[in-house]
Amino acid sequence: MPRQVDHVGRRRLIAEAVCHLADERGLEGVTLRDVAARAQVSMGAVQRCFRTKEEMLVFALGHISERIMERVQARLVRSPAQSAGTALGHAATEISLLRMEHRAEARVWLAFVAQAAVSKVLARTLKANYATLQEALTRLISEAGEGSDHTPPLDPQREARALLALADGLTTHVLIGHLTPQEAHNVLHAHLAGLWE
Amino acid sequence: MPRQVDHVGRRRLIAEAVCHLADERGLEGVTLRDVAARAQVSMGAVQRCFRTKEEMLVFALGHISERIMERVQARLVRSPAQSAGTALGHAATEISLLRMEHRAEARVWLAFVAQAAVSKVLARTLKANYATLQEALTRLISEAGEGSDHTPPLDPQREARALLALADGLTTHVLIGHLTPQEAHNVLHAHLAGLWE
DNA sequence: TCGGTTCCGATGCAAGCGCATCGGTACGGG
DNA sequence: CCCGTACCGATGCGCTTGCATCGGAACCGA
Numbered sequence: 385m386p387r388q389v390d391h392v393g394r395r396r397l398i399a400e401a402v403c404h405l406a407d408e409r410g411l412e413g414v415t416l417r418d419v420a421a422r423a424q425v426s427m428g429a430v431q432r433c434f435r436t437k438e439e440m441l442v443f444a445l446g447h448i449s450e451r452i453m454e455r456v457q458a459r460l461v462r463s464p465a466q467s468a469g470t471a472l473g474h475a476a477t478e479i480s481l482l483r484m485e486h487r488a489e490a491r492v493w494l495a496f497v498a499q500a501a502v503s504k505v506l507a508r509t510l511k512a513n514y515a516t517l518q519e520a521l522t523r524l525i526s527e528a529g530e531g532s533d534h535t536p537p538l539d540p541q542r543e544a545r546a547l548l549a550l551a552d553g554l555t556t557h558v559l560i561g562h563l564t565p566q567e568a569h570n571v572l573h574a575h576l577a578g579l580w581e
Numbered sequence: 582m583p584r585q586v587d588h589v590g591r592r593r594l595i596a597e598a599v600c601h602l603a604d605e606r607g608l609e610g611v612t613l614r615d616v617a618a619r620a621q622v623s624m625g626a627v628q629r630c631f632r633t634k635e636e637m638l639v640f641a642l643g644h645i646s647e648r649i650m651e652r653v654q655a656r657l658v659r660s661p662a663q664s665a666g667t668a669l670g671h672a673a674t675e676i677s678l679l680r681m682e683h684r685a686e687a688r689v690w691l692a693f694v695a696q697a698a699v700s701k702v703l704a705r706t707l708k709a710n711y712a713t714l715q716e717a718l719t720r721l722i723s724e725a726g727e728g729s730d731h732t733p734p735l736d737p738q739r740e741a742r743a744l745l746a747l748a749d750g751l752t753t754h755v756l757i758g759h760l761t762p763q764e765a766h767n768v769l770h771a772h773l774a775g776l777w778e
Numbered sequence: 779t780c781g782g783t784t785c786c787g788a789t790g791c792a793a794g795c796g797c798a799t800c801g802g803t804a805c806g807g808g
Numbered sequence: 809c810c811c812g813t814a815c816c817g818a819t820g821c822g823c824t825t826g827c828a829t830c831g832g833a834a835c836c837g838a
Contacts, residue, residue: 412609498695502607549750
């Protein structure tokens with residue numbers, strides 16, 4: 385068994401390159417040659433890892449979805465001591481990718497979302513991710529609702545959908561410069577505060 | 582002064598073609614040749630109307646922005662008899678482009694938003710539109726707040742930002758199939774109902 | 779040492795892109 | 809009537825794209 389390379393690692397490396405390029409020039413500025421150059425591998429290597437460009441993009445989308453999801457998860461387990469309401473705030477903040485250091489991820493995410501509107505296979509991946517996030521938010525809202533003294537007739541699933549859509553919308557508006565990150569943060573937390581009265 | 586053609590009309594015609602193509606295949610599937618074919622004019626005519634492809638895209642974005650804005654405006658003046666709160670609901674519904682017949686506009690809008698994240702000139706056009714919409718929503722929220730018996734400590738501008746972001750996020754989620762239009766509609770109106778307690 | 783297997787990087791290819799060019803066409807003033 | 813001008817459609821060019829190909833390098837077991 386001769387030379388073996390770390391295919392999984394290489395795929396991740398290439399996915400990172402795709403994200404960097406999509407951040408800089410948009411998804412349509414991503415070409416096989418540029419990806420290869422950015423990842424410091426040859427074009428042949430890229431084509432060996434992914435049979436087609438679309439396969440590469442789908443993998444890249446899965447890659448960054450995974451990263452974002454992991455960060456949300458990590459944020460949740462890092463702050464278990466406080467209330468479910470606080471945890472919800474942290475999760476929402478992470479999801480909206482408001483921190484400057486995640487601006488790149490946000491841009492890539494937006495590029496993929498736009499592409500998903502016309503690409504069935506990308507849409508499937510995205511839908512799965514949104515479903516997972518919505519489920520997690522629904523659970524958090526339910527828990528926070530139980531802990532609260534106030535018991536308003538909240539529909540946790542509906543509130544989760546609203547929160548997810550709000551977070552996405554705010555991210556978008558920050559990206560195109562309509563809102564500052566600070567303004568978006570304020571809007572988000574005012575909304576959360578409104579949930580418990 | 583020989584033969585004169587209606588340049589403005591032709592530009593609009595081409596813009597419509599751009600929108601149709603962007604709806605079907607995404608913004609990066611829009612090529613000069615296809616636009617010309619769809620608009621039933623020659624490529625030369627397209628190039629005469631717009632010096633460059635980017636100029637054409639910017640004009641197309643302005644065109645659909647105008648249409649959406651007009652529809653919101655029309656919806657507002659069509660229902661003056663009811664309360665400001667109702668008007669707000671109508672405006673928000675229009676903005677989120679939830680009706681199936683406006684799905685195409687929504688997709689085009691999303692494509693432009695994604696592109697604007699990396700294109701400065703597109704971003705400027707978009708920002709101007711969002712600013713106008715936000716202003717209108719702020720005014721409506723203020724009026725509705727005055728008319729209400731309840732006077733909660735609402736920040737009209739912040740609520741307008743939230744509403745705009747929520748509408749955009751919902752539109753996006755409907756487009757990629759995460760939510761049905763009905764679900765999005767429910768979320769939107771639940772949010773609006775929550776504003777007046 | 780060496781044979782065999784696995785991989786990869788350079789190159790080729792057809793198609794499609796945006797853009798520039800130009801001869802023909804149709805119109806309107808004199 | 810007819811000429812000059814404003815317009816347009818077809819065509820060409822240079823370039824880039826995604827994808828296919830293949831000779832040789834790299835590596836491990838014997």
